[in-house]
Amino acid sequence: MCDPVSLGLLATALGAKTINTRQTARRQDRELAAGIRKQGEIGRESAGRVQEEIASLAESNPEAEKAEAIKGFMNTLQANKDLTSEAVPGVPGASKRFAEDVSGALSGVGARAGGRAELLSKIDAPGRQRTREAVGRGQLAADVRGFQDRSQTEDFMARLRASEQRNNPIVDILADLTSGVATAGVASGKNLTTLFGDKIANLGFLGAP
Numbered sequence: 001m002c003d004p005v006s007l008g009l010l011a012t013a014l015g016a017k018t019i020n021t022r023q024t025a026r027r028q029d030r031e032l033a034a035g036i037r038k039q040g041e042i043g044r045e046s047a048g049r050v051q052e053e054i055a056s057l058a059e060s061n062p063e064a065e066k067a068e069a070i071k072g073f074m075n076t077l078q079a080n081k082d083l084t085s086e087a088v089p090g091v092p093g094a095s096k097r098f099a100e101d102v103s104g105a106l107s108g109v110g111a112r113a114g115g116r117a118e119l120l121s122k123i124d125a126p127g128r129q130r131t132r133e134a135v136g137r138g139q140l141a142a143d144v145r146g147f148q149d150r151s152q153t154e155d156f157m158a159r160l161r162a163s164e165q166r167n168n169p170i171v172d173i174l175a176d177l178t179s180g181v182a183t184a185g186v187a188s189g190k191n192l193t194t195l196f197g198d199k200i201a202n203l204g205f206l207g208a209p
Contacts, residue, residue: 007112007182009178009179009181009182010178010179010182010183012175012178013175013176013178013179013182014175014179016171016174016178017167017171017172017175017177018169020167020168020171020172020175021167023167023168024165024166024167027162027165027206028162028163028165031158031161031162031165032158032159032162034158035154035157035158035159035161035162036154036158038154039136039154041156042147042150042151043147043151046143046144046147046148049143049144049147050140050144053136053140055138056136057133057136060129060132060133061129062125062126062128062129063125065124065125065126065128065129066121066122066124066125067121068128069120069121069124069125069128096150130168130190135191
């Protein structure tokens with residue numbers, strides 16, 4: 001006949017270890033879930049960055065580059081205007097007509113320079129546009145690699161935190177001791193129910209026979 005106390009001790013030990021193991025598994029799952037959520041956030045950041053670059057490329061046109069180029073050329077011409085005027089020597093005693101011709105010539109130089117600046121800006125604008133787009137794509141690639149590195153690091157850390165979760169050692173030790181007592185009783189042929197019943201009776205917990 002099976003010893004009820006031995007069976008009860010074995011069941012208690014098995015139940016305690018099972019619960020302890022399940023709690024550890026839950027903690028591991030929570031760490032992994034937290035890592036997955038963090039990776040999801042990083043993925044959304046990466047997708048947002050890609051969308052920004054796509055929007056930038058969709059709006060890209062050479063007109064902005066052309067305007068910037070013209071502005072640069074005109075600033076250069078304005079800065080050198082005084083030097084151009086100084087390069088034309090004055091003629092003492094010259095007529096008013098001569099002065100007007102000189103002024104007209106300088107104005108013509110300025111107009112031709114402005115026209116050339118606009119022409120050069122049209123030529124440079126597409127090249128500048130492609131250069132800017134290439135720089136943007138290069139930066140996007142670097143950013144995406146950064147997001148990937150962050151995601152991989154988070155995955156590694158989540159797995160590491162999960163692997164560090166352990167069963168409560170005290171629960172496992174007590175369960176092993178309980179199981180050992182029950183197993184030893186069964187192996188020795190002792191009836192723990194009778195043994196513990198006699199001890200309890202001797203202590204007077206069940207009253208005098």
